[in-house]
Amino acid sequence: MMETTMLKIENLHARVAGKEILKGLSLEVKAGEVHAIMGPNGAGKSTLGNVLAGRDGYEVTQGSVSYDGKNLLELPPEARAAAGVFLAFQYPVEIPGVNNTYFLRTALNAQRKARGEAELDSMQFLKRVREKLAVLHLKDELLHRAVNEGFSGGEKKRNEIFQMALLEPTLAILDETDSGLDIDALKMVADGVNAMRSSERAFLVITHYQRLLDYIVPDVVHVLADGRIVESGDASLAQKLEDHGYAWIAERKLAGAA
Amino acid sequence: MSAALIEEFGRGDAREREESWRYSKTALRALSQQDFVAADTDAELPETLRAQFDWMQTRGRRVVLVNGAVSERYSDFADVGAMVTVGETGGTYAVRIDGGIDGPVHVVYVSVPSAQPSRWRASTSMVVVNGSARMIEQHLGVDGAGVLGSVRRRIDLGEGARLELVSVCDLPESASLYRLLDVHLGAKATLRATHVLLGGRLQRLDMQVELAGEQARLESRGVFALRGRAHVDTHLDVRHVARDTACDILWRGVADQRARGIFHGAITVAAGADGSDAKLSNKNLLLSAQAEIDTQPVLEIHADEVKAAHGATVGQLDERALFYLRSRGIPLAEARRMMVTAFCREVLDGVADPDLRERLAQRMHAALPVEE
Numbered sequence: 001m002m003e004t005t006m007l008k009i010e011n012l013h014a015r016v017a018g019k020e021i022l023k024g025l026s027l028e029v030k031a032g033e034v035h036a037i038m039g040p041n042g043a044g045k046s047t048l049g050n051v052l053a054g055r056d057g058y059e060v061t062q063g064s065v066s067y068d069g070k071n072l073l074e075l076p077p078e079a080r081a082a083a084g085v086f087l088a089f090q091y092p093v094e095i096p097g098v099n100n101t102y103f104l105r106t107a108l109n110a111q112r113k114a115r116g117e118a119e120l121d122s123m124q125f126l127k128r129v130r131e132k133l134a135v136l137h138l139k140d141e142l143l144h145r146a147v148n149e150g151f152s153g154g155e156k157k158r159n160e161i162f163q164m165a166l167l168e169p170t171l172a173i174l175d176e177t178d179s180g181l182d183i184d185a186l187k188m189v190a191d192g193v194n195a196m197r198s199s200e201r202a203f204l205v206i207t208h209y210q211r212l213l214d215y216i217v218p219d220v221v222h223v224l225a226d227g228r229i230v231e232s233g234d235a236s237l238a239q240k241l242e243d244h245g246y247a248w249i250a251e252r253k254l255a256g257a258a
Numbered sequence: 259m260s261a262a263l264i265e266e267f268g269r270g271d272a273r274e275r276e277e278s279w280r281y282s283k284t285a286l287r288a289l290s291q292q293d294f295v296a297a298d299t300d301a302e303l304p305e306t307l308r309a310q311f312d313w314m315q316t317r318g319r320r321v322v323l324v325n326g327a328v329s330e331r332y333s334d335f336a337d338v339g340a341m342v343t344v345g346e347t348g349g350t351y352a353v354r355i356d357g358g359i360d361g362p363v364h365v366v367y368v369s370v371p372s373a374q375p376s377r378w379r380a381s382t383s384m385v386v387v388n389g390s391a392r393m394i395e396q397h398l399g400v401d402g403a404g405v406l407g408s409v410r411r412r413i414d415l416g417e418g419a420r421l422e423l424v425s426v427c428d429l430p431e432s433a434s435l436y437r438l439l440d441v442h443l444g445a446k447a448t449l450r451a452t453h454v455l456l457g458g459r460l461q462r463l464d465m466q467v468e469l470a471g472e473q474a475r476l477e478s479r480g481v482f483a484l485r486g487r488a489h490v491d492t493h494l495d496v497r498h499v500a501r502d503t504a505c506d507i508l509w510r511g512v513a514d515q516r517a518r519g520i521f522h523g524a525i526t527v528a529a530g531a532d533g534s535d536a537k538l539s540n541k542n543l544l545l546s547a548q549a550e551i552d553t554q555p556v557l558e559i560h561a562d563e564v565k566a567a568h569g570a571t572v573g574q575l576d577e578r579a580l581f582y583l584r585s586r587g588i589p590l591a592e593a594r595r596m597m598v599t600a601f602c603r604e605v606l607d608g609v610a611d612p613d614l615r616e617r618l619a620q621r622m623h624a625a626l627p628v629e630e
Contacts, residue, residue, distance in 0.1 A: 053585050056577065081587035093582040097600025103583070106596070111587035146600075163586065
């Protein structure tokens with residue numbers, strides 16, 4: 001059986017504030033796969049997530065990103081979302097005065113509208129919300145608050161995964177969702193992700209530590225260093241990194257070059 | 259010509275007038291270069307305009323002024339009852355409320371253009387002798403050759419009286435309005451005022467409040483949301499004269515495209531007004547590089563044991579929050595609108611009546627700048 005390539009990144013170069021961060025990154029993700037992107041701080045992990053989601057200020061200078069056969073880079077962020085791309089933020093933003101329920105319903109219906117699907121009425125919407133809240137062990141009360149306002153670090157991260165569950169993207173990018181989470185919250189996040197794994201959906205799990213990958217077992221692990229993928233392997237690569245540290249990769253690269 | 263209008267609308271000596279109109283001088287001068295005819299007080303109101311003020315809740319308690327004169331034809335104050343008297347003396351329309359009344363009194367000012375630029379003037383007064391009252395004031399207009407309206411209004415609240423005033427000024431780009439609101443609060447009297455200012459070629463609100471009796475209290479909330487070439491100039495001047503008086507001022511401003519907004523909030527605590535409490539918060543959002551907002555909080559204290567806090571800011575929409583909303587699929591224009599609505603929400607929280615609050619929220623949401 002031929003698996004379809006969902007995301008194809010070729011020789012991607014990107015700059016932030018005039019500084020080149022991604023220096024020829026290539027990556028291919030098929031539907032149904034979970035890819036982990038690991039790497040030291042400053043390697044360009046978050047830049048990759050932000051470039052894929054379409055954040056302003058991230059300038060692509062070379063290379064291409066195709067998603068479902070479309071040129072992803074020419075779409076505005078909202079069109080990428082409607083096309084099924086979701087970024088779980090490393091630092092979810094607090095938006096005082098914007099009610100969470102209103103925000104989620106507007107987002108879901110805007111995406112549905114853009115895809116030519118019928119919008120959900122409030123009953124249908126609330127039913128769906130309640131189902132997803134239960135999975136993430138989040139309280140109803142969260143719906144009445146402003147977006148992320150006054151949420152604890154763990155609540156913010158779980159709220160990201162809750163939004164992902166509600167919006168049902170086809171490509172979900174988790175940008176260090178594990179950072180700052182205790183073990184219980186980490187498991188909830190992993191449960192939320194695992195419940196969504198399917199043959200039509202792919203995940204890019206960006207993380208610094210191997211810990212999350214004990215719970216979300218990836219199909220492929222990539223090591224990102226200095227703006228490029230320097231090593232790819234199966235889930236055991238994450239364990240090797242954990243045992244040897246990122247310096248090990250640098251040494252191997254040096255040995256290879258010599 | 260300009261000198262004439264600045265003399266008519268300005269107060270104090272020449273220097274004070276100049277200072278108070280410094281941001282709106284050009285707009286006022288442009289306006290004065292027109293020749294105005296007297297506006298037609300018998301003008302017909304188009305159905306679409308009547309629909310904007312013909313609210314179910316205020317039938318029977320509504321006064322409509324067409325180009326500055328009370329219109330028998332469009333007014334409907336059959337139900338206001340014996341507690342309220344509406345009358346005219348020497349060109350001033352007076353509303354006198356003696357005792358508490360249920361439901362709001364709805365006062366509607368309509369500017370209807372003639373073939374040439376026209377003007378009208380109105381003078382009204384409201385006295386709440388005691389008890390509590392609610393008033394909704396609405397300014398509307400029909401687009402066309404410009405209309406310049408001016409309203410001088412006096413509100414007197416007796417001892418312990420309470421007034422909730424909600425004022426919405428929703429003008430087309432051709433209409434201009436000067437308003438002087440002169441408020442006098444007796445002991446333990448409370449005025450809670452909410453102003454919503456949308457559009458207009460030149461709109462000026464001068465609000466002077468004297469906290470004349472002990473424990474008098476002013477709560478002033480307001481917002482302007484402007485686009486196009488709208489120009490809105492707001493001057494609040496609050497004087498604490500008696501002991502233990504309080505004011506709480508919370509204003510927000512939003513300007514997009516080439517709009518211009520000015521907020522000037524002055525609080526003076528006079529000698530002897532000990533124990534006064536003054537709060538002023540003014541925050542503004544600029545949505546375009548061509549828009550401009552000027553804010554000027556002024557605090558002058560001559561008394562002892564005074565609590566005073568004030569802050570004013572002019573900023574832009576939080577780009578991180580905008581990206582967050584967009585990354586969830588919300589189109590840019592809608593994301594901006596959500597954030598601007600959220601920014602203004604606090605102002606409407608002061609309106610007690612949920613139906614009215616919803617009506618204002620919807621009107622403001624529709625008027626809000628959404629240009630990309």
